[in-house]
Amino acid sequence: MENFILYEEIGRGNKTVVYKGRRKGTINFVAIVCSDKCKRAGVANWVRLTWGLTHKNIMTFYEWYETSNNLWLVVELCTGGSLESVIAQDGCLPEDVVREFGVELVTGLYHIHKHGIIYCELKPGKILLEGSGTLKFSSFCWARADGEDLEKVFALAGAEEGEDINESTLQRYSKNTVQGLPLYTAPEAIKGDNFCRASDLWSLGCLLYEMFTGKPPFLSESRSELIEKILSEDPLRPGPEGSASHKPSAEFISLLDGLLQKDPQKRLNWTDLLQHPFWKGSLSHCGAESADRQGISLSREDTESSVSWCAKESVDAHKSLDNLSSSKADLKPPSNSFKIETRTELRPKSAVDGESNESIFLLSSRPTPRINSAVEVHDSTTVPIKNSSQGDSYVKKAESMCSSQQDMESKLKELIYTESDLIVTPIIDNPKIIKQVPLRFDPKTLHIPAHSVEKLLSMKDVDWNNFLKRVCSLLDSSEKNTGAARSKLNLLYYLCTLVVHKEIANRLISSQLFPILIQQLHAATNWDIRANVARVIGLLALHTSELGENVPISEAITLLTELIRENFRNSKLKQCFLPALGELLYLIASKEEKGEHPRECWAVPSAAYTVLMRCLREGEERVVNHIAAKIIENVCTTRSCHAQGFITGEIGPVLWYLFTHSTGDSLKITPISALCRITRSSPNAFQSVIEKVGLTAVLNSLANGICKIQQYMLTMFSAMLSCGIHLQRLIQEKDFVTTITRLLESPSTFIRAKAFLVLLQVLINNREMLLLSCQTRLMMYIERDSRKTMPGKEQQGGSEYLSKCLDLLIYHIVRELPGILGDILSALTNVSGRKHPSTVQAKQLKMCLPMMPVVLHLVTSQVFRPQIVTKEFLFNYGILLEFIRSIDSGETKLDRAIGQAASEELIKTTLLTFEAVTEHPILLITHRLTVEDSILPPLVSLVHSQNVEWRLFSLQLLSETTSLLLSHEVKAEEKGESLNSNNKLLSLIRDLLLPQYEHILLAPDPVPLYALKLLVALSEHSPASVSLMEEVHLFPVLFQVILRYQNSILGNTMQTVIALLNNIVANKSMNMMILFEEGLAHHVCSLLTEAVALYLEADDKGNTKTANVLLLSLLDILQYMLTYTANIVRQTLQLPSEDTEIFSSASQCLLLLVQLYGGNNQESMSPESMGSFAEVLKSKKDPRELKLLLKIVKRLITSNKKHSESLKNDGDALIQALESLTQTASSHADIAVASLAFEILRTVGRKNIKTPK
The missing domain is CATH 1.25.10.10 (Leucine-rich Repeat Variant)
Known part of the structure; x- marks a missing residue:
């Protein structure tokens, strides 16, 4: 979700917050709904019902995302508040305004019902106003399909996501449950019947009544009394006090009477509602037929067609907001089905794209002031070709904030005490x-x-x-x-x-x-x-x-x-x-x-x-x-000589004793507050407390639930650390760091800010503690609070203080990373190529190498990643990867120094770090040359590792990186840009990788799968790679792989090798004879036969879909093969051969091909081809040979109008030959040849030719 910028909070509900947002790079503003995961069922229900539902009076749903803690919906922004607020502000609305608003409500509700949806919770708070005043139906959390049991839907949705749907949850979602006071709920729904369209029309009547009178038709603070009124009493006749001009018209009263009928059978239906005189013809645009007459149903056929529609249109979830709003207007599903089987298309993007971390909208997946973005979701196939300035902008900010380490420490000291600490x-x-x-x-x-x-x-x-x-x-x-x-x-x-x-x-x-x-x-x-x-x-x-x-x-x-x-x-x-x-x-x-x-x-x-x-x-x-x-x-609190009078050796322990032996909160807070202010002038006072009672007892006091005490304690620790008192002890104490980190969960902004400040001082003096901090989720806390202090949000008091503390901490950590990576490289350099590191070297390795997970934590953090993944970082990472290659190959031995487990952990963490970088393609594209020069060579070498895990991991990373870089290069060339890196990449693969590929492809599972994926990426984006495969004689190996996996035709390996084969045969420079000599035709026929059988026999939807994809790939391969064969046959026909047997066989083959594919080949009736046909027709005398050729020509021109036009306009020689055959045939016995020639001539418009007899 870093594709979005979050601005101010515009709404808040029960475990739901709504932000105003904007898609980066556009001026399209949206509303972004952040909901707790406990509301998953309702949110998923909203998505499934509004997917593709587009109407001017319905809030448009664009897309949704999932992070580890929240669900995020991107919907249309409505800035005019709600209908509820309009009624509250105006008291009551004139009848003309009620009519205008009512037309929009009826139009929107009609569209909802027309699509088989019951809204179920129609009330003023759910109707939002756009800036121009258009009314919009919003949240569909409690809506349902007509006749649907919402309880079962919610239970199924929860079960599919692995949630524990207990009895209380089901009761809460029960169909009979009415949220809050049932002010707008129809009598039949209160009695326990299912909601229906008539129930929504009752709620519509209540809304119209309230707009005119300023209050609902039935009102009571007692739920039981309210229900009794709805079930048994008639509403008061609407009639606001005032002049006669404000009294309701007879048509309006008639409309309300019709909508507020307690018996749903007597209530107005859609036909009567749309034609009611109150609207004065304003609803004629809804169509002649009402929803009642349309008989909306949810049949089995509707369901299947809806699934098909959703599958076809699922790609729309990845469109930009610009295209989305325009394209969705044209999307209309052929039926109204909302079954949850369509869950692949309706999953949040993180579930599909694999982005499950909280980087996207972390509380949440995600806006941070450090990088001036909100949430990040990248599509690896559509990466914008531009450099990210996020890291640069933060560095400039940091440099303006701190010019040196001393400057940073000075600013740190200024932040220790705040006005909140010194309140009098x-x-x-x-x-x-x-x-x-x-x-x-x-x-x-x-x-x-x-x-x-x-x-x-x-x-x-x-x-x-x-x-x-x-x-x-x-x-x-x-x-x-x-x-x-x-x-x-x-x-x-x-x-x-x-x-x-x-x-x-x-x-x-x-x-x-x-x-x-x-x-x-x-x-x-x-x-x-x-x-x-x-x-x-x-x-x-x-x-x-x-x-x-x-x-x-x-x-x-x-x-x-x-x-x-x-x-x-x-x-x-x-x-x-x-x-x-x-x-x-x-x-x-x-x-x-x-x-x-x-x-x-x-x-x-x-x-x-x-x-x-x-x-x-x-x-x-x-x-x-x-x-x-x-x-x-x-x-x-003051800095005066009178305050010095209290600073004695015993003041600290005395105040601490009073704190620990008091019961009331006020008396516990005051002595700690006094000690905090004394520590401001004399940190030794707090030192004396620690020395007397012990650090453990002091840390235990932080578990006190009183926020003020925690705030003062953190302030004292900061003051003491800044003076260097107890410094060496505190920065080495793991319990101290973990206790401070736990305070980052506090709801108090000041406590979290001060905890960041204490951790900063620890990290300044002990870099190794950064590892422990990361392990205790420091990165998650930084990301969460970064979003809370993001740009666009007004920062006051605690938020501004938190932002300053966070800025210093992030700035310091970013500056520390080069040192961490440098220490790791230095330690590895000292032992490079050595089998037995010395004791000193082993000690250095044990101290530096465990810090590698810190690098991984920072690269996976949305706050730090744009700032640390620079050209220098990737260059040093390439050096590290070279050391990893040396370790893996055995050139460098670390097992005796740090143990085998630690050595393997280093390799794994290093590879995971690059994997995290590849998940954000813009970083690779920005530093493309560094990646190709420094990272890919050692990564290619790791493909030859004896360790299967490292080999697989390397192949996977190499495949993803290569695919990205090559696809980017193709797009750049299309735009006229020249990157000149393709040759370098191909040379690397040709020299280091392909010569060993035979052994890799024949290795045990799953190594071949990842190796084939790399070849697929190469062959798809770089045609020259096919020639490289031919040079190293890789094609026979591919057919060996096909034979090896022929019993698992639907497996991933077989699908991948067929995709590769498809790319190879589609390559224009490919010498197909090499493949035919290796048995291409035999293998394809065999695979095609088995794939057809599996497709026809498959019962499981998943297998059917897989077989379908496989079958399409094989048919594509077959088409390329037949096209190649047709070209060879055509060339054979053009040869000046007198061998009747060759001519006959070639003619038969060509006839079969055109019978199968007609005139699909655009070159079939080119001027050269037509000239060849004319020469052969003139030279052949055998009627059987002539009939074959004429059948071929007839099939070509009748199956493709372009070929017919070509013959008519450019085929004079062929037409003359055909005319000659009709004349020759009329004087000889073979009438069949003449008839065929005549039919061809008539097809192209030659009507003056005499019919042969």
């Missing part, structure tokens, strides 16, 4: 820590006006100062009675409601109020007043955005620290004072980070850090632990 939330009044009781003040006992925030902000300075003085006076009151305490508390409650507004907080924190609050915090005897003063201070610190140097923040921090220390055993007081202390610390830390004030402005006593550390320890209440961790989290 309030410490005070944080509901995740402790739920605060809402504060309410009493305006009546406030002693000052309870001004609103708006009122206070609009005050003049004088009024504001007066208000502030009164507040300070009330707070500073020295009265100690109960009433005064209550008044202060009430005032503090009022202040708490004010300071949550930034403007008020900014004015109050810089006023005389703040020192008074500090004084009250110190001097008040009532602890409730102290607690609420601390709350006001904390809220002020939280909400203020401006802070002057003269604000006594340090005094407040010192006082709060002392109060906490003095009352450390009082947990309730600590819960009151700690939030205020934390907000003040964060306030001055953030101001210092911004550089607004020098650090000397607000000194923080060391006792504050000590107190907060004590609050983290074991034994404290969890709320106190949580507040202290939250303070550290917020303060350490």
Whole structure:
């Protein structure tokens, strides 16, 4: 599916996503439906029913694909939304619009019914609008053929694909199952009867009713009540409120009454519907006969003819979208059959073409921003002759992103921490820590006006100062009675409601109020007043955005620290004072980070850090632990000296202990978040955790299902690796790599991005871990997320971050591949030609050769393949293949160094790598010369391997590559291009391969089959190759192969050798006498006789089809043989021979040939041939000889009009000879000769000749 570019998501359903797409190289936009494989039965049903179904009111189905996780349908793009959205937006539609829409609905539904399909789920959401406003019937997942049991169809479809169709699945697909509320379902279907055409007409009536009124005819939130209404009640008469012009006409009401009849027998049929006066003649184009009168049926004959039609038109699935839309309009199957026997043509392309990997639409088969494409499906026989710029475009992007390794590492460090890692939330009044009781003040006992925030902000300075003085006076009151305490508390409650507004907080924190609050915090005897003063201070610190140097923040921090220390055993007081202390610390830390004030402005006593550390320890209440961790989290978000106060040797283990011994999610997240932010400044903090609890325990924490914890843990690992701490241990730890890789399955974009970032740092420092990463499906994860960040999609937040991390990882891996391949080649170079590698060499081999599967993984990845398969890569691969040849031949011995199994694995992986390249022909065509010069020579040598597996594999690769290159060259020559590589390729095959071909063709199965396939490819695309076969005397061997496999005439080997023989005899330069001398006629006659017998006796469809193909090939060969014989006979007739016996035999042969093939040979009546006939007729006197010749001429001109015209226009000499025979015969006894001559002359229009008597 890399033939398509995916753009934005335009729809989403249950396990289905719809994208807007475009076929590459065109401006044809399509809709691409990505569906989960659990919906295979419904999707396959959609395909089988709409295959070839073309109508302006039906969404056109183009093609479909299968990947390992999804099914992808390419269908017509409808950009106007659905009918449901139109009704929802407009409420109701005028009757004229209902009529216009209704005409399109009826036209489309009539076409569906005419083809024997019941739609079954007709509702507004299934009707889509094209950009121009045309209505389109969309999904056919629940449709069925008339009279068909959908449950059995789904079960059969699932069984054919090897799915487990259990009882629950069958129930879900049951014919009686109605999806959702049955708002549009006919009464008979609700009762359990099969859906029929009348059921669809009921649904049509419901749609027309809803378009006019804005709601369905029957409506209820209760399913049982809705069913009861449909079965027993009549719909309300349609009549929207408004003017008389919006009231329904009598014709419309009549139409609805006819369609919404509960008895299907009384419901309008197609004849009555099409002729109904409501349409005002708009449906006359549907034809005089309705679907009812046509009597659509699904007979056995219909089924067979439909299968035949599908088989003939199956090639359309491979047409381009340009041709598809135009050609399909003319396709009409001769019958309406949808039996699943037609499954070969209706399979998704991956099942037919062998592309089963997820490269095509990988979540899925497939668009990636790295290569600016979506999904790739290549037809190996129709490859565009142009270079792919995908790899080049990515390299340019990578080079612009990273100019050097140091630059890449710098960008990597920038990505370790994101805004998501450094989010700051309030410490005070944080509901995740402790739920605060809402504060309410009493305006009546406030002693000052309870001004609103708006009122206070609009005050003049004088009024504001007066208000502030009164507040300070009330707070500073020295009265100690109960009433005064209550008044202060009430005032503090009022202040708490004010300071949550930034403007008020900014004015109050810089006023005389703040020192008074500090004084009250110190001097008040009532602890409730102290607690609420601390709350006001904390809220002020939280909400203020401006802070002057003269604000006594340090005094407040010192006082709060002392109060906490003095009352450390009082947990309730600590819960009151700690939030205020934390907000003040964060306030001055953030101001210092911004550089607004020098650090000397607000000194923080060391006792504050000590107190907060004590609050983290074991034994404290969890709320106190949580507040202290939250303070550290917020303060350490900043890069300030105040954050440094928390960085001690014990901070890491203390926070880790709090994390591991907490139960609530919030309390588990906060200490890990605090540790993550400390690690930003001091990675040693996280190092101390690993050293104390062990790496295993830390990795186990990643199994925690809380996404935030996983995100912070990955961030800390990245930070630690970037500083080189624990580097050697982590990059060698396989459990670490596998644990990180498993996190790539996370639904969180940030977690996946950070996992990629950690793996990147591992790979930068340890290339060998790339093998383990590939084995744990790293390539699959990269491809999946590459598609999610593809071009055309708006990237926000996590997607943009993921894209940046992925770019760096891909860039690094692409840069690593040459080094990996270089190490492998270096190791093999050192042992080349040696039987006994040294210990050092063996060690190098063991270290480098296991990395070869990495190359295979990258070549099979749609993200990496266009970037790594370059000229240099293929050149180095050719060198590697030469080493493989050396190993296979025994020139180089690796068994003692790495073992036989490892040696064989190296050979297999190397060949698989080239196989992956051949699956994408554009790569071979782009680097054609490199392939021919570097890869094909060692590949040809491997054909002579003693190992049958390698010999077969090499033959297969050689056959596919040769076929591709030769076919490309033929097409290039047709376009006037000259590639000048044909001779080189043929010379290679002639010199290295063909001399040994006799032994290869006579080798045990299945070697001959692949060898013959290569010869078929050669003979099909390069006529000169037939001469090469003749030079090495290969034809007798071919007949030996035929004799060897004569008992398996329908086998692949026999079919292939006959295909080769067909190509040979069709070659114009072929000396047929050589084949005849080898027994060609005998072998062909024998094969033809057996093939005819098998064709007539075959019961199995597969055998019949195979015998049919074989028979056609043999008949083609026979025709070439007879054509050659006819030419020889004609030449014999032209010889000036007086030998009557030779003449008689040649004449008899020629007569038999023309009786069989008539005038098929266009040269039969050429001027030269007619001259020869005239000379012979004049020279022969024997009536028997003359009659033979005349019969030949008569057969030629009566079987081919062109020959008759040739005789008439250019055959004067022959006509004169014929006229002479009629005259001579009239004076002699042999009237038969004259009669034949007369008939020939009359055929060509000579009417003046007298009839012989």
